[in-house]
Amino acid sequence: MNPVKAQMVRNPLDYEYGSYSQYVAPDQVINKRITPLLNNIVETSRVLGAFGHNSREQYRMFVEGKISHAEQEMLIQKDMKEDDMWLPW
Numbered sequence: 078m079n080p081v082k083a084q085m086v087r088n089p090l091d092y093e094y095g096s097y098s099q100y101v102a103p104d105q106v107i108n109k110r111i112t113p114l115l116n117n118i119v120e121t122s123r124v125l126g127a128f129g130h131n132s133r134e135q136y137r138m139f140v141e142g143k144i145s146h147a148e149q150e151m152l153i154q155k156d157m158k159e160d161d162m163w164l165p166w
Contacts, residue, residue, distance in 0.1 A: 089140060100125060101137045129156030 089097040093108040099119040106112045125132040128139070135152065138144040144152075 097140065101133050101140075127153065129153065 086092045089095065090102065090105075090107070094111055096115055096119045098105055098107050098112070099115050100121050103116070103121070125136060128135040129152070135144075135149070139149050
C-alpha cells in the first residue's frame with residue numbers, strides 16, 4: 078500500500094483529498110475515487126447554515142481569506158438581525 082503524499086496547493090479547491098469542495102462546489106468532481114466518498118460522508122448543512130444568505134460564497138470568502146474575520150462577523154450579525162443594542166453587556 079502506497080502512502081498518500083500530501084502536497085501544498087495554492088487554492089483549497091485544488092486539494093483532492095479535502096472536503097472543501099463539498100462546501101463550495103459539491104457538483105464538481107475533483108477526484109473520481111474520492112469525491113463520491115466525500116459526497117456520502119460530509120454533511121455541510123450545519124457549517125453553511127451559519128453563513129446565511131449565499132452561504133457557499135460567504136464560506137469560500139471566509140476560508141480563502143478574501144474577507145476579514147471582523148467583516149464576516151458583521152455579516153453574520155446582520156443576517157441574524159443582531160446588533161450591539163441586543164447583546165447583554
